[in-house]
Amino acid sequence: MSIAVRFENIVKEFGTVRVLHGVSFELPRGGVYGLLGENGAGKSTLMKILSGYEQPTEGAVFVDGEARVFNNSRAAEAAGIVLIHQEFNLAEDLTIAQNIFLGHEKKRGWWLDDAAMRTETARVLAQVGLDKNPDMPVRHLIVAEKQLVEIAKALARNARLLIMDEPTASLTPGETEALFRLMGRLHEAGVTIVYISHKLDEVERTTNEVIVMRDGRFVTRRPTAELTRREMANLMVGRELSDLYPPKDPSPAPSSAGAMPRLKVVGMTVPGWAQDVGFEVMPGEILGFAGLVGAGRTELFEGLLGLRPHSVERIELDGHEIRIRNPREAVAQGLTYLSEDRKGKGLHVGFGLRENLTLMALEHYAKPWLRPGDEMRALQTAVKDFGIRTGSLDIRASSLSGGNQQKLALAKVLHPKPKVIVLDEPTRGVDVGAKRDIYFLIQRLAREGHGVIVVSSELMELVGLCHRVAVMRAGRLEAMVDAQHLTEEELISHATGTKN
Amino acid sequence: MVEGRLERARSFGSWLHGVGPVVGLALLCVAGTLLNSDFASLDNAMNVLTRTAFIGIIAVGMCFVIISGGIDLSVGSMAALIAGLVILLMNTMAGWMDQPILVVAIGMAFSVVLGAAFGLAHGLLITRGRIEPFIVTLGTLGIFRAYLTYFSNGGAITLDDSLSDVYSPVYYTSLAGVPIPVWVFLLVAIAGGVILNRTAFGRYVQAIGSNEQVARYAAVDVDKIKVLTYALLGACVGIATLLYVPRLGSSSPTTGLLWELEAIAAVIVGGTALKGGAGSIAGTVVGAILLSVISNILNLTSIISVYLNAAVQGFVIITVAFLQRRK
Numbered sequence: 135m136s137i138a139v140r141f142e143n144i145v146k147e148f149g150t151v152r153v154l155h156g157v158s159f160e161l162p163r164g165g166v167y168g169l170l171g172e173n174g175a176g177k178s179t180l181m182k183i184l185s186g187y188e189q190p191t192e193g194a195v196f197v198d199g200e201a202r203v204f205n206n207s208r209a210a211e212a213a214g215i216v217l218i219h220q221e222f223n224l225a226e227d228l229t230i231a232q233n234i235f236l237g238h239e240k241k242r243g244w245w246l247d248d249a250a251m252r253t254e255t256a257r258v259l260a261q262v263g264l265d266k267n268p269d270m271p272v273r274h275l276i277v278a279e280k281q282l283v284e285i286a287k288a289l290a291r292n293a294r295l296l297i298m299d300e301p302t303a304s305l306t307p308g309e310t311e312a313l314f315r316l317m318g319r320l321h322e323a324g325v326t327i328v329y330i331s332h333k334l335d336e337v338e339r340t341t342n343e344v345i346v347m348r349d350g351r352f353v354t355r356r357p358t359a360e361l362t363r364r365e366m367a368n369l370m371v372g373r374e375l376s377d378l379y380p381p382k383d384p385s386p387a388p389s390s391a392g393a394m395p396r397l398k399v400v401g402m403t404v405p406g407w408a409q410d411v412g413f414e415v416m417p418g419e420i421l422g423f424a425g426l427v428g429a430g431r432t433e434l435f436e437g438l439l440g441l442r443p444h445s446v447e448r449i450e451l452d453g454h455e456i457r458i459r460n461p462r463e464a465v466a467q468g469l470t471y472l473s474e475d476r477k478g479k480g481l482h483v484g485f486g487l488r489e490n491l492t493l494m495a496l497e498h499y500a501k502p503w504l505r506p507g508d509e510m511r512a513l514q515t516a517v518k519d520f521g522i523r524t525g526s527l528d529i530r531a532s533s534l535s536g537g538n539q540q541k542l543a544l545a546k547v548l549h550p551k552p553k554v555i556v557l558d559e560p561t562r563g564v565d566v567g568a569k570r571d572i573y574f575l576i577q578r579l580a581r582e583g584h585g586v587i588v589v590s591s592e593l594m595e596l597v598g599l600c601h602r603v604a605v606m607r608a609g610r611l612e613a614m615v616d617a618q619h620l621t622e623e624e625l626i627s628h629a630t631g632t633k634n
Numbered sequence: 635m636v637e638g639r640l641e642r643a644r645s646f647g648s649w650l651h652g653v654g655p656v657v658g659l660a661l662l663c664v665a666g667t668l669l670n671s672d673f674a675s676l677d678n679a680m681n682v683l684t685r686t687a688f689i690g691i692i693a694v695g696m697c698f699v700i701i702s703g704g705i706d707l708s709v710g711s712m713a714a715l716i717a718g719l720v721i722l723l724m725n726t727m728a729g730w731m732d733q734p735i736l737v738v739a740i741g742m743a744f745s746v747v748l749g750a751a752f753g754l755a756h757g758l759l760i761t762r763g764r765i766e767p768f769i770v771t772l773g774t775l776g777i778f779r780a781y782l783t784y785f786s787n788g789g790a791i792t793l794d795d796s797l798s799d800v801y802s803p804v805y806y807t808s809l810a811g812v813p814i815p816v817w818v819f820l821l822v823a824i825a826g827g828v829i830l831n832r833t834a835f836g837r838y839v840q841a842i843g844s845n846e847q848v849a850r851y852a853a854v855d856v857d858k859i860k861v862l863t864y865a866l867l868g869a870c871v872g873i874a875t876l877l878y879v880p881r882l883g884s885s886s887p888t889t890g891l892l893w894e895l896e897a898i899a900a901v902i903v904g905g906t907a908l909k910g911g912a913g914s915i916a917g918t919v920v921g922a923i924l925l926s927v928i929s930n931i932l933n934l935t936s937i938i939s940v941y942l943n944a945a946v947q948g949f950v951i952i953t954v955a956f957l958q959r960r961k
Contacts, residue, residue, distance in 0.1 A: 441850070461853035471851070479851045482844045483910060493841055493852045500834040546852070 136293045136324040137214055138163040139184065144193035146179055155350045156193065161295075166317065166327045168341035168358060170334075170370050172537075172565035176350040178331055181297045184328075185217035186210030208237070214231065214294035218282050218301065220282045224272045231255040231268035234287045243354050258286040262316055278309035279426060285316065295326040302336060306426040306591075307413050309628060314340055332565060333592075335364040348372050367566045378570050380577040380600035385617050386416040386601070394453050396585030397469065397554040399438065401447030407433035408609045410448075415554065415585035420576060420601035423589040424625045430609040431589045432474055435556045439464045451553065465494060468553035472543055474562060474589070476536075480543045483532040486511045487524070490531050490542060495550040516545040521571050537568025544575065554585040561595060573599055592624040605629050653918040655904055662927050665827075680813055681924070682930045684805075687815035688713075688874040689893060690922035693900035694826040695870030697918045698863045699902050703843040703910030704760065704767040710893030711778035712752050717877045717885035718782045718791045720745045723943065725794050734800040741797075742804075745879070748870035752778075757861030763944050776896070783887045787922075791888035798883045805880040815877045822873060828908070829917040837862060845911025859912040864896020892944055899951040900925055909953070927949070 139161040146154040154176045159345040161167055171177045172408040184195060186204030197213055204210040206607065207217070231251050235607055240247040240254075255268035264282040272280060274378055281301060281446075281475045283610045287297055304309045316328060330336055336360070337344060344361060346369045354369060361369075367378075385478040389492050395414035404410045407430040415421040425429045437444035440460040449456050451467055458464045466469070473479035481490055488509045489566050492499055499505050499512075520541045524534060531539055547555060557576065561569045576599060579585050596603050597620050605628035613628040626632075643695030666673035692709050699706050724741040728734065752774070785791060793801065807814055813822045830836035838859045841849040850856050879885070906913025928950065929943045938946065 255945070283721075389743040460855070461851060462855055470853075473851050478845075479847045482841060482848050484844050485841070489837065489841075493854070496834040496837055503828070503832040504834065504837065550853075 136163040136326045138326070138568035139173040139181065140196040140199075140623075141184075142196065143193050144180065144183060144185065144195070145191045146176075146188065147191045154183075154190075155351050156578070157347070157350070157352045157356040158193075158346060159352050159355060160325060161328065163326055164321075164323050164324055165343055166329060168337035168344045169328055169330045169347065170337065170344055170366060172370055172567060175347040175370070176273070177347050178299060178534075180347070181217055181299065181328065181330065182544070183212070184295075184577075185215050187217065199430050203431065207285040210292045211293075211464065214292055215294040215297070216288040216291055216295070217297040217299065218281075218288060219299060222280050224280055226273040227271060229258070229269045229271055230275075230283055232267060232287075233272055233283060234258065234268075234290050238291065241386055248352060254290060255286070258289045258380065259283075261319075262286045262486070262499045263312065278305050278312075281305070281313070282316075284387075293325065295328070297328045297330070298368070298481075299330045300332065301329075302333060304329065306428075308426070310336070310629070332563070334366050335365065335594075338363055339526045346370060370565070371567050377567070378573065380574045382599075382601070382617075383418070383577070383581065386418045388416065389414055396452060397449075399446065400449075402434060402438060402439035402444065403446070404433050404442050404609075405431065406443045406609075407442070408437065408606070411606070411609075411611045413604055413611065413614070415587055417583045417585060418580050419602070420580050420586045420588060420600045422596035422603035423587060424591075424593060424603050425595050425606035425629050427591065429612055429629065430607075431606050431607040432558055434586075434588065435471055435558065435608070436484065438556075462631055465550050465552070466539045468551075469556070470550060470552040471492065472558055472560060474559035476539060476543055476562070481531050481539060481546070483539070485532055486530055487517075487522075487527060487534075487542060491516055491546055491549055494546060516549070520545045520575065535565075535568075537571075540568065540572065541575075544572065554587070556587045556589065558589040559591065560588060561590075561592070569595075591623050596620075596625065597622055607631050644779055644797055652871040655917055655924060658903075659924045659927065662924060662931065666927065666931045666934070669775055669931065669937070678930070678934075679930040680808075680811075680816065680954045683816045683819070684927050685814045685930075686922050687777035687813075687819040687898060688878050688928040689925070690819045690919060691822045691870050691877075692867070692893065692897040693876040693904075694915055695867030695921045696897045697826065697901050697904070697906055697913055697915055698830065698839055699767075699867050700906055700908060701843045701913045702839045702862065702863045703846065704863065704906075705771065705898070705929070706753075706756065706767065706867055706893050707771040708752075708756070708774040708778055709867070709897055710895075711870070712749065712783070712871050713776045713875045713878065713890035714885055714887070715778040715782045716745055716752075717746050717879050718871060719748060719874065719887055720879060721791045721793045721883075722785065724797050728794050728797055734797050738797060738801045738804075741801075741879075745876040746869050747770050748874065749870070749872025750865045750869040751868065753871075756815045756868070757864035758866065761860050762859035777889065782885065783890070786886060788887065790884040791854055793879065793883040798880070800881040801830060802883070803880075807878060816844055818873065818877060822870065823915055824917045826918075830915055835862065837858065840891055840911060844912070894945065895951075896922075896925055896947060899947050900930065903954045904953055904960075905958070907958070929951060 140156050142156045144154050157180060169177045179188060183190050186207040186209050202213060225236065234255050235251045240250045252268045259266060262282045262285050264279055264286065272283065275283065301313060305313060311574060321327060329337065329341055343355060343357045344358050344366060375560055389395050393416060396417045398414040400412045403409050411434055425431050433442060436442045438458065440458050440463065449458060456467045458467065459558045463632060477483055491513050492509045501506050522538050522541045524538060531542060576586055576588065588600060601617055603615045603620060604611055605615060605625055607629055615624055660920055672678055696706060704714065720741045723744055724737050727737045727740065731737065756770055756774065759765055760767050804814055809817060841854055843858055846856060900922035901918050902908055903924055904914065904917030927946055927948055932938055932940045932943055936940050
């Protein structure tokens with residue numbers, strides 16, 4: 135039995151800030167709904183209200199025609215509504231079965247009924263198609279498997295309305311396919327699904343109907359089949375979106391034609407992740423790195439920066455051999471790295487914008503006392519150069535939207551004036567408008583003569599942006615695809631090893 | 635604009651948070667004055683500040699360690715051991731040379747160097763050895779005090795009278811009506827505030843405590859900065875000890891007992907988060923004074939037994955942590 139939901143005039147305020155301005159729409163039973171909107175459009179807040187993590191300031195949620203107030207996620211779960219978070223809520227040290235029943239343990243008298251929980255876990259795991267022992271600790275699972283555990287957990291709670299927030303953000307194409315098949319099965323079994331994603335091709339494939347929100351308001355709803363991806367993007371940003379990618383500049387002359395590479399790496403090995411990888415990037419070149427999750431791309435570059443144990447035959451920067459033992463030496467030589475994990479490794483979200491911006495180049499501001507005035511001027515310049523949209527400069531990084539946080543992170547890694555920059559998933563979790571800004575920024579960096587390396591799981595992005603793309607598979611450099619052969623199909627076939 | 639409003643609301647909150655300890659201190663002073671007329675005298679105020687100096691100086695160093703996300707439980711034992719070793723060194727040197735002033739000067743310098751060396755050892759064990767700071771300093775808490783007890787044979791190590799005469803003015807003299815320990819406390823606090831807020835080192839300390847991974851990825855030499863925070867704290871313990879030695883002229887197994895509690899309490903009461911990332915030296919100074927005022931009021935009045943001083947401090951630290959917990 136699936137359930138229907140109706141939002142009526144939902145208003146949500148955080149302090150004095152209104153993030154939802156009276157949202158009303160309906161989710162008829164049994165559909166698969168794509169909820170679209172840029173970061174800050176209010177879609178996550180609305181879904182948190184539906185699933186009991188937040189309460190509306192005004193308005194009401196009707197479930198099957200009955201007004202309901204969920205004071206916590208438990209109450210919503212009891213009604214069959216489950217939100218699967220972007221960041222998983224799994225206790226790493228507990229087993230799959232213990233996680234699935236966390237907070238809902240089956241008991242016999244005073245004691246836990248492990249046998250019953252194990253049996254039930256095996257049942258829901260089979261349902262989601264995860265062939266793992268219920269007694270396996272969750273820490274041994276890969277990301278895609280953890281996601282399946284989250285869904286199995288929802289099924290064990292008898293979910294009849296499932297909200298999925300960016301479920302494919304860290305999945306490989308194969309894992310994404312498996313997830314879509316599972317969504318299809320759940321849909322057939324009568325589960326109502328709300329699907330939040332920035333990946334419009336996925337929304338196009340998986341949903342029946344698209345609901346668009348903008349600036350905390352409901353904008354429109356359309357059957358998915360009637361919309362092209364471009365139209366979806368336009369509806370989200372509320373204006374005509376001209377081409378997402380900047381026109382490509384011609385590829386710089388290769389080193390075989392006698393030019394000097396900006397960065398040349400020979401024989402790089404990161405034990406357990408990358409074996410004997412070599413590449414070079416020319417001044418003005420945008421070099422992509424494609425590969426499935428676990429192919430070793432991020433680890434390769436963390437090794438290069440000295441963040442992981444590694445061995446390397448030779449690293450050359452502008453023709454001079456250099457040694458890099460830690461990120462400090464990398465910065466000093468002119469190489470910086472933007473991590474894929476913005477909150478965990480990229481930005482101090484609790485710090486101000488100024489402190490974030492200058493952290494990697496602080497010695498320029500300490501003479502020997504720090505000069506906040508100089509830092510502030512640098513921030514004003516960066517806000518302008520990088521198009522960081524913020525009302526005040528005196529706020530914490532956490533107050534910025536995802537896209538603007540990412541622009542700040544970019545400004546930060548560029549602040550020490552590197553010659554080569556490695557951008558790992560530069561548009562992850564960023565809305566379409568900010569994506570476009572970042573692509574144009576990357577092109578500007580290349581034009582200024584930087585060697586730019588872009589690591590990305592979005593093949594479309596690599597094809598649209600890069601001069602060449604290196605494809606990694608299982609820790610090895612599988613192929614180097616040049617501009618003439620750059621298509622998504624070509625990249626996928628190398629990444630999965632199905633190229634014959 | 636929306637962020638601006640939110641931020642203003644937040645900065646009001648943090649302002650309130652910042653003045654909390656000051657308001658608490660003011661209320662305590664009012665209460666003290668009402669309870670005992672001697673409380674509001676200049677003499678008593680100087681007495682309280684002088685007693686605060688030891689803990690306050692240590693708390694300034696502790697503030698750096700806690701902001702960086704670490705902890706040091708050993709400071710009380712460390713102070714006792716440094717005091718004992720410095721007295722032994724000075725007594726021995728007094729037998730060789732007839733210049734007590736030089737001997738005392740060397741002893742004072744040795745105190746700071748020894749503290750910094752102990753701190754350095756903590757830092758290296760924590761970073762290179764990859765051991766939790768809690769465990770390392772819990773271990774040295776036992777080690778330091780046990781060695782002092784061993785060297786003193788369970789009794790006291792006492793400074794020779796000839797040296798004591800030369801050394802005691804360091805504690806008992808006043809400059810412009812303010813005792814020397816209070817001057818030193820003031821200088822250490824000002825230096826601490828400047829280092830924390832106006833140097834790259836201070837910024838890195840906050841960055842590491844706020845998120846160590848982000849700092850590491852941003853090319854901050856995390857291990858070096860951490861080692862330096864412990865060495866800095868050790869040096870502060872050394873400074874506190876060199877002021878403490880002339881007060882009693884001896885060190886015994888009960889010297890510096892529970893100083894770690896007072897120093898950590900001063901930092902937390904001053905508004906620094908125990909999980910690190912943000913904190914203030916000014917708050918720490920106020921926190922340290924607040925704790926001494928409490929014990930002073932207990933001494934002057936008979937509402938609560940003075941034996942319960944540490945218990946009151948314990949209640950205060952738990953209460954403050956309760957008030958500061960995140961919603």
